[in-house]
Amino acid sequence: xxxxxxxxxxxxxxxxxxxxxxxxxxxxxxxxxIAKFETEQGLVGGxxxxxxxxxxxxxxMAKATAADAVIFGAVGGPKxxxxxxxxxxxxxxxxxxxxxxxxxxxxxxxxYPALAEASSLKRDVVEGLDIMIVRELTGGVxxxxxxxxxxxxxxxxxxxxxxxxxxxxxxxxxxxxxDLARKRRNKVTSMExxxxxxxxxxxxxxxxxxxxxxxxxxxxEHQLADSGGMNLVKAPKQFDVIVTDNLFGxxxxxxxxxxxxxxxxxxxxxxxxxxxxxxxRRSLFEPVHGSAPDIAGRGxxxxxxxxxxxxxxxxxxxxxxELADKVDAAIAAVLASGLRTADIKSEGTTAxxxxxxGEAILKEL
Amino acid sequence: xxxxxxxxxxxxxxxxxxxxxxxxxxxxxxxxxIAKFETEQGLVGGxxxxxxxxxxxxxxMAKATAADAVIFGAVGGPKxxxxxxxxxxxxxxxxxxxxxxxxxxxxxxxxYPALAEASSLKRDVVEGLDIMIVRELTGGVxxxxxxxxxxxxxxxxxxxxxxxxxxxxxxxxxxxxxDLARKRRNKVTSMExxxxxxxxxxxxxxxxxxxxxxxxxxxxEHQLADSGGMNLVKAPKQFDVIVTDNLFGxxxxxxxxxxxxxxxxxxxxxxxxxxxxxxxRRSLFEPVHGSAPDIAGRGxxxxxxxxxxxxxxxxxxxxxxELADKVDAAIAAVLASGLRTADIKSEGTTAxxxxxxGEAILKEL
Ligand SMILES: CC(C)[C@H](C(=O)O)[C@@H](O)C(=O)O
Ligand SMILES: CC(C)[C@H](C(=O)O)[C@@H](O)C(=O)O
Numbered sequence: 044x045x046x047x048x049x050x051x052x053x054x055x056x057x058x059x060x061x062x063x064x065x066x067x068x069x070x071x072x073x074x075x076x077i078a079k080f081e082t083e084q085g086l087v088g089g090x091x092x093x094x095x096x097x098x099x100x101x102x103x104m105a106k107a108t109a110a111d112a113v114i115f116g117a118v119g120g121p122k123x124x125x126x127x128x129x130x131x132x133x134x135x136x137x138x139x140x141x142x143x144x145x146x147x148x149x150x151x152x153x154x155y156p157a158l159a160e161a162s163s164l165k166r167d168v169v170e171g172l173d174i175m176i177v178r179e180l181t182g183g184v185x186x187x188x189x190x191x192x193x194x195x196x197x198x199x200x201x202x203x204x205x206x207x208x209x210x211x212x213x214x215x216x217x218x219x220x221x222d223l224a225r226k227r228r229n230k231v232t233s234m235e236x237x238x239x240x241x242x243x244x245x246x247x248x249x250x251x252x253x254x255x256x257x258x259x260x261x262x263x264e265h266q267l268a269d270s271g272g273m274n275l276v277k278a279p280k281q282f283d284v285i286v287t288d289n290l291f292g293x294x295x296x297x298x299x300x301x302x303x304x305x306x307x308x309x310x311x312x313x314x315x316x317x318x319x320x321x322x323x324r325r326s327l328f329e330p331v332h333g334s335a336p337d338i339a340g341r342g343x344x345x346x347x348x349x350x351x352x353x354x355x356x357x358x359x360x361x362x363x364x365e366l367a368d369k370v371d372a373a374i375a376a377v378l379a380s381g382l383r384t385a386d387i388k389s390e391g392t393t394a395x396x397x398x399x400x401g402e403a404i405l406k407e408l
Numbered sequence: 409x410x411x412x413x414x415x416x417x418x419x420x421x422x423x424x425x426x427x428x429x430x431x432x433x434x435x436x437x438x439x440x441x442i443a444k445f446e447t448e449q450g451l452v453g454g455x456x457x458x459x460x461x462x463x464x465x466x467x468x469m470a471k472a473t474a475a476d477a478v479i480f481g482a483v484g485g486p487k488x489x490x491x492x493x494x495x496x497x498x499x500x501x502x503x504x505x506x507x508x509x510x511x512x513x514x515x516x517x518x519x520y521p522a523l524a525e526a527s528s529l530k531r532d533v534v535e536g537l538d539i540m541i542v543r544e545l546t547g548g549v550x551x552x553x554x555x556x557x558x559x560x561x562x563x564x565x566x567x568x569x570x571x572x573x574x575x576x577x578x579x580x581x582x583x584x585x586x587d588l589a590r591k592r593r594n595k596v597t598s599m600e601x602x603x604x605x606x607x608x609x610x611x612x613x614x615x616x617x618x619x620x621x622x623x624x625x626x627x628x629e630h631q632l633a634d635s636g637g638m639n640l641v642k643a644p645k646q647f648d649v650i651v652t653d654n655l656f657g658x659x660x661x662x663x664x665x666x667x668x669x670x671x672x673x674x675x676x677x678x679x680x681x682x683x684x685x686x687x688x689r690r691s692l693f694e695p696v697h698g699s700a701p702d703i704a705g706r707g708x709x710x711x712x713x714x715x716x717x718x719x720x721x722x723x724x725x726x727x728x729x730e731l732a733d734k735v736d737a738a739i740a741a742v743l744a745s746g747l748r749t750a751d752i753k754s755e756g757t758t759a760x761x762x763x764x765x766g767e768a769i770l771k772e773l
Contacts, residue, residue, distance in 0.1 A: 119603070133603040163533045163642050184549075184571060185604055192606050195574070202610035204571040206549065210564045236658070238484070238498040239550055241557050245567035269662040270698075276641060276666040277528050293601070294659055297634040301641040333635075 046079045047361055050110035052103070052139075055089040055123075055132060056334025057397075058116025060342070061349035064401030065114060068350060068370075071405055078363065083110070087139070088118025088132035088334075098135030107139055108325075112360040114353060115139070115329035120336035136329075140180050143325040145313035146212065147219040148178040148292065149355070150331060152279075152299035152309065157378040161387050162304030164276075169302050174282045175227065176299055177220040178292025180313055182212045183242070185289045208242045208288065213249035215316065220286035221258040230262040230283040234271040234291055243268075246288065268295070275299055296331065306332045307345030307386045308374075310352035312359050326360045328352040338385075342396040345384040347374055350404060373407035411444045412726055415475035417468070417504075420454040420488075420497060421699025422762075423481025425707070426714035429766030430479060433715060433735075436770055443728065448475070452504070453483025453497035453699070463500030472504055473690075477725040479718060480504070480694035485701035501694075505545050508690040510678035511577065512584040513543040513657065514720070515696060517644075517664035517674065522743040526752050527669030529641075534667050539647045540592065541664055542585040543657025545678055547577045548607070550654045573607045573653065578614035580681065585651035586623040595627040595648035599636040599656055608633075611653065633660070640664055661696065671697045672710030672751045673739075675717035677724050691725045693717040703750075707761040710749040712739055715769060738772035 049069070053062035072078045085103035086094055094100075098118075099107075107113050118132035128134075139145070154162065154172035162169045187205030195201055217233075224231045233250040235243035247265055254263040266274065268291045274281060275295060279302050287295060300309050309332070315325035330348030338344060354370035357363040377400070383392040384400050395403065414434070418427035437443045450468035451459055459465075463483075464472075472478050483497035493499075504510070519527065519537035527534045552570030560566055582598075589596045598615040600608035612630055619628040631639065633656045639646060640660060644667050652660060665674050674697070680690035695713030703709060719735035722728040747768050748757040760768065 128609060131603065137604070164529050168528045184569075187568070190606050192610055199575045200610055201572065201574050202605075202607040203552070204549075204605045204607050206569040206571065207566065209560070209566050236655075238496065239502070239655075239658075240567075240569045241493075241555050242567040242569050244493060245557055245565055269658045272637075272659050273662045273666045273671070276663055290601070290604075290655075291659075293604075293634045294637050294656075297638045298641055298663065301638045306638070 044079050046081055047111045048109065049080050049082045050085055050106050050113045051082055052085050052087040052113060052115045054087050054116040054118040054334060055120050056117055056336040056339040057344035058118070058334055060340070060344050060397050061330065061346040062114070062116045064346035064397065065349050065353045067401055067405055068353060068408070071408070077366065087115070087135040089120055089123040091135055092123060092126055092130055092132065096130065098130050098132055099138055104138070104142065107143060111323070112356045113139065113143070113327040114356060115327050116349065117330065117332065117334035119334050122336070137185065139327060140313060141186060143327065144181060144315040145325060145327055146179060146181040146316070147216055147314045148180040149223070149312040149314070150176040150178060150296040150299070150309070152176065152296070152303050154303040155305065155308065155375065155378055158303070158305045158308070158387055160304070160389055162302060164302055169279065169304070172279055172302060174279060174299060175223055175284045176292060176296040177216065177223065177284060177286045178296055179212065179216040179288050182208055183289035206240065206242050206290070208245060210245070210249055213246050214253050216286060217250050217253040218257070219314070220284050221254065221261050224261045224284040228283040229260070230264065232264045232266055232271065232282055232285050234266050234268045234285060234287040234295065236268050238267060242288065250286070271295065272298060275302070300331050305387050306348070307384065308347045308351065310348055310355050312352070312355040314359060324360070326356065328356045342398065343385045344397045345386050346397050346401045350374065350401070369408060373404045376407045377403045409444050411446055412476045413474065414445050414447045415471050415478045416447055416449050417452040417478060417480045418449070419452050419481040419483040419699060420485050421482055421701045421704040422709035423483070423699055425705070425709050425762050426695065426711040427479070427481045429711035429762065430714055430718045432766055432770055433718060433773070436773065442731065443726070452480070452500040454485055454488040456500055457488060457491055457495055457497065461495065463495050463497055464503055469503070469507065472508060476688070477721045478504065478692040479721060480692050481714065482695065482697065482699035484699050487701070502550065504692060505678060506551060508692065509546060509680040510690060510692055511544060511546040511681070512581055512679045513545040514588070514677040514679070515541040515543060515661040515664070515674070517541065517661070517668050519668040520670065520673065520740065520743055523668070523670045523673070523752055525669070525754055527667060529667055534644065534669070537644055537667060539644060539664060540588055540649045541657060541661040542581060542588065542649060542651045543661055544577065544581045544653050547573055548654035571605065571607050571655070573610060575610070575614055578611050579618050581651060582615050582618040583622070584679070585649050586619065586626050589626045589649045593648040594625070595629065597629045597631055597636065597647055597650050599631050599633045599650060599652040599660065601633050603632060607653065615651070636660065637663060640667070665696050670752050671713070672749065673712045673716065675713050675720050677717070677720040679724060689725070691721065693721045707763065708750045709762045710751050711762050711766045715739065715766065734773060738769045741772045742768045
């Protein structure tokens with residue numbers, strides 16, 4: 044059995060608590076001989092700053108590069124609100140994405156039937172929702188240069204950010220979206236603002252070309268990002284796969300997440316290109332939720348998004364689709380049994396702490 | 409009585425139909441001697457392209473500059489999907505905003521009790537919603553340079569858009585937001601992505617300064633634009649005034665609009681700076697909805713957003729707050745009576761065409 048190397052980066056706030064539950068799942072898989080994972084731990088975000096005055100150390104970057112997959116918790120919190128921009132907690136995450144070449148961010152938004160009531164949207168609008176947001180993650184305004192604040196004198200400053208996209212960046216993220224759609228409901232909606240942005244014009248053009256050249260069997264639809272956002276709130280079930288740029292993806296995936304009524308449930312995968320020789324790809328898996336400093340350390344956090352992110356690692360990095368299905372089924376079963384962490388509790392359900400929830404999922408497995 | 413000069417730019421799609429209903433209101437106000445409006449008409453968007461191969465002619469730009477207020481319908485449609493980028497329908501609107509210096513876009517999102525059911529959100533989440541989005545409208549990625557597509561050879565192109573904000577631009581939009589908050593519930597939420605964008609860092613810094621210097625009596629809160637978007641979907645009533653940049657404002661105001669369940673109801677105002685001498689400011693008023701080419705010309709369009717935009721003109725450009733209140737009250741009364749255009753119809757209500765709805769509002773007045 045192949046040994047897989049994992050780097051666990053719990054990060055800040057509730058990160059360590061939810062990561063602990065993944066660690067239990069890993070230990071159990073190893074103990075049962077179902078898989079062979081070797082894990083290392085590292086620091087990222089505020090906790091790396093506290094230890095080393097950086098958002099991630101060179102040593103941990105090297106470990107991330109050497110690992111078969113990175114499992115990431117969450118970063119940030121008011122404690123680090125005033126640290127220098129270059130070493131703010133988020134910088135560690137952004138560096139991981141960029142330096143590992145993780146250009147494809149997959150964010151499924153699934154509404155668990157047991158939780159449809161928790162959504163602020165009407166049940167019939169979101170029940171059964173199952174969409175996949177494919178967000179470009181290493182380009183656009185996140186990384187484009189110049190990215191500066193200049194003092195103009197007279198008390199005036201000028202801030203500049205630059206959105207840049209090259210053809211190949213749009214092509215490769217397009218392919219990820221079309222490939223996923225083929226395994227789903229065969230429809231891709233591309234979102235941009237071509238009526239205002241040149242990057243939107245190019246995005247639209249390249250998506251259309253990739254589709255015409257390689258994916259004629261998939262339905263491609265274009266929506267402007269603002270009306271796309273509206274449609275997401277109005278009638279989200281019209282979508283299957285949504286493909287969009289880094290910044291629109293940030294906004295739209297958070298909105299999609301909110302529709303499901305359970306941010307604490309949603310995983311994500313960030314993938315690099317497949318290496319022609321090794322057939323492997325770099326990857327990082329993280330929950331969509333943040334570090335929730337307000338509830339950190341109190342056993343209130345929902346570990347499902349984190350465990351489910353590990354499930355995505357099994358599926359996308361280690362070709363263990365069946366095991367991933369089992370993880371998903373275990374989560375669904377525990378929810379159906381009525382167990383709930385504080386963020387998703389409702390009348391008639393049973394309260395569970397972070398570790399009780401982790402325990403229950405493990406038992407189901 | 410002062411004569412006010414209006415330029416009506418109906419535009420494309422349903423623009424002319426809904427503008428016709430505003431024209432009736434204007435005619436009636438003139439006939440009754442309640443106000444004295446002089447109106448001119450012009451072309452913008454696809455209709456300007458069809459006539460002159462531009463998105464707005466120099467003649468109409470001159471009329472817009474000379475007018476006391478511009479009343480704008482909507483632009484765009486599939487017919488013009490393939491016209492050159494520089495003369496696409498939206499370019500006319502963007503030029504009006506930029507050349508008239510309309511930096512402050514006010515987008516109220518109000519959920520009419522009679523329509524709460526039409527929202528995809530649960531009634532208790534949106535009933536009574538009354539928020540004001542203040543969007544910066546002449547800066548940011550909409551107008552920053554460079555804004556280019558370059559051929560790199562090898563089948564590769566590079567698209568660049570530039571987000572630029574200067575201190576003064578953030579200050580003045582901040583003041584608009586704080587001033588509005590003082591007349592409302594005294595709270596401003598500023599949204600940006602300071603964890604990723606330098607413009608977000610400056611935006612946050614300048615808002616904090618303006619607040620500390622001039623508006624200590626107003627509550628200022630900062631949210632990241634992605635979590636802000638989430639909160640808008642999860643619990644929108646937490647907001648009073650939201651102030652944000654051009655692109656985030658585009659996305660967030662559309663989402664806020666969707667919450668109300670009635671895009672066909674929502675007006676907007678775009679305002680320039682107050683001239684030190686004349687005390688006047690340039691202004692443009694337009695519905696939040698688009699040109700809806702699919703239903704154009706069939707009497708199906710809802711004229712309320714357009715009439716309500718004219719109401720905002722009365723309030724913000726002509727200091728006729730009381731008359732504006734009467735327009736709002738007339739709209740509310742007609743809705744309460746059960747009259748509905750197709751977009752907002754529900755069981756037990758009475759169907760109305762565009763002109764029947766306009767007629768009913770006029771009768772109430
Ligand atoms: C933490 C932050 C830098 C990040 C982003 O903006 O990409 C987060 O919001 C996300 O969506 O993963
Ligand atoms: C038509 C388009 C250029 C415009 C924008 O992006 O600003 C519209 O979406 C709006 O919100 O007014």
